[in-house]
Amino acid sequence: MSDNFRSRIVTQGVQRSPNRAMLRAVGFQNEDFAKAIVGIANGYSTITPCNMGINILAQRAEVGIKNAGAMPQMFGTITISDGISMGTEGMKYSLVSREVIADSIDTVCNGQSLDGVIAIGGCDKNMPGALIAISRLNMPAIFVYGGTIKPGHYQGRDLTVVSSFEAVGQYSAGKIDEQELLEVERHACPGAGSCGGMFTANTMSSAIEAMGMSLPYSSTMAAEDAEKADSTEKSAFVLVEAIRHQILPRQIITRKSIENAISVVMAVGGSTNAVLHFLAIAHAAGVELSLDDFEAIRARVPVLCDLKPSGKYVATDLHQAGGIPQVMKMLLVHDLLHRDCLTITGQTIAEVLAEVPEEPPINQDVIRPWNNPMYSQGHLAILKGNLAAEGAVAKITGVKTPKMSGPARVFESEESCLEAILAKKINPGDILVIRYEGPKGGPGMREMLAPTSAIIGAGLGDSVGLITDGRFSGGTYGMVVGHVAPEAAVGGAIALVEEGDTITIDAHARLLQLQVSDEELARRHANWQPRPPRYTTGVLAKYTKLVSSSSLGAVTDLDLF
Secondary structure, three states: OOHHHHHHHHOOOHHHHHHHHHHHHOOOOHHHHHOOEEEEEEOOOOOOOOOOOHHHHHHHHHHHHHHOOOEEEEEEOOOOOHHHHOOOHHHHHHHHHHHHHHHHHHHHHHHOOOOEEEEEEOOOOHHHHHHHHHHHHOOOEEEEEOOEOOOEEEOOEEEOHHHHHHHHHHHHOOOOOHHHHHHHHHHOOOOOOEOOOOOHHHHHHHHHHHHOOOOOOHHHOEOOOHHHHHHHHHHHHHHHHHHHHOOOHHHHOOHHHHHHHHHHHHHHOOOOHHHHHHHHHHHHHOOOOOHHHHHHHHHHOOEOEOEOOOOOEOHHHHHHOOHHHHHHHHHHHOOOOOOOOEOOOOOEHHHHOOOOOOOOOOOOOOEOOOOOOOEOOOOEEEEEEOOEEEEEEEEOOOOOOOEEEEEEEEEOOHHHHHHHHHOOOOOOOOEEEEOOOOOOOOOOOOEOHHHHHHHHHOOOOOOOEEEEOOEOOOOOOOOEEEEEEOOHHHOOHHHHOOOOOEEEEEOOOOEEEEOOOHHHHHHHHHHOOOOOOOOOOHHHHHHHHHOOOHHHOOOOOOOOO
């Protein structure tokens, strides 16, 4: 029983009358004042298909909480649609929204003295934002994913939102006509749910399930299927039991469970953004975690799933093949998961997976058998070198040119780079550098999906490299390196690159190197001057002032005092 719950039972006297009067106005009856009060952090929004089905789930959660003997109180949280804001100034607000979501849940749960919270989210930053708040609060909590979108279809192939971005590059390169571009756009997103490949939303939902903070199988359910609403109501029951037994997030979100989550991210071929988000979640939970830990896990965990963006299948296909529990069981039997980690159900990981088969079904190839993985090691590598002293993040599996040296083509923004690609000013062998797009410099560390998709669409994906202090969409693939730290805005080496300098990207050696002498770099740094902030008022100005390096998770509460 929480302190909040206990205090409401004890203080039923005169001093609580004004508080109770307010609660009566929102539906409390006499007997309800002795019940646990459970917040429903409702990410419903018609801004994006990722979140437009969430209100139905929030209402089912409300029913479940009441039927379990507790009292629900619903409140809203924000979202930014990464897919809609991509390639615009609006994308600068995407990573910022992670902090706003975390702060809003933190504020309401503490401000209203709630006993627990069920957070329901859909678009990319909803998941880490909720988990950061849950880790800080350390009150009983569960996360419910709004669900994945079903694939679109056109001319016999499955489509996702990334298909639209790549089609722009194909159209620019003369590979498709305007009519096909329009048809891809019309068919890519058929309804409610988050982007359908193993992009950031599905990566984070899968990782949260692996960590034990959401129910088994829930992370790959389609938003529009009945089982998603049923799972939400069950989640509410589980949460109320967790309140009764005081199962707390920091008992679940531990070093071991975060390692389990990262192992699953590697096994499913998940988004580079998982690195940034788990650094932030670990910070909020008081868990030691660094970029080097991701590299250690990558070296021992194979990629087991053939999923978009670089593979063939989408999250609904993974669900039909056994979902995240099937992937976890395969890792478990090969000693790549910590079996004793607690989950929100009160069971350990080993107990949750007890009835799951050790090998995937034989009539599918979404999840590969253990002896025939997609790749023998994980795909998310940490690169270091004089261009990234703190580290950078890259997807390295399936890259046809794992080592590349070439002339730097330097761009001060995403827009200027995209313009050059579409104008056919980029040549095979070029290494594109997009800088001043980091957490402080952007600000907000925009995702570079538009230029990377244009590179793929133009047929340059195997011959052109790209590095940035910004981020990449979970839909990005190819020889691209993001999260370069220190970033340009604080004088990192990426700020010192000049047009025509030779840059080496070596995936196998995990190296990101500018072929310029230390003496020349020192000379350039002595002449470098920081740029004035792009924003001086509002949320972006506050974010610029507070945000840490991407190598530390781009958190905003690192060194406040």
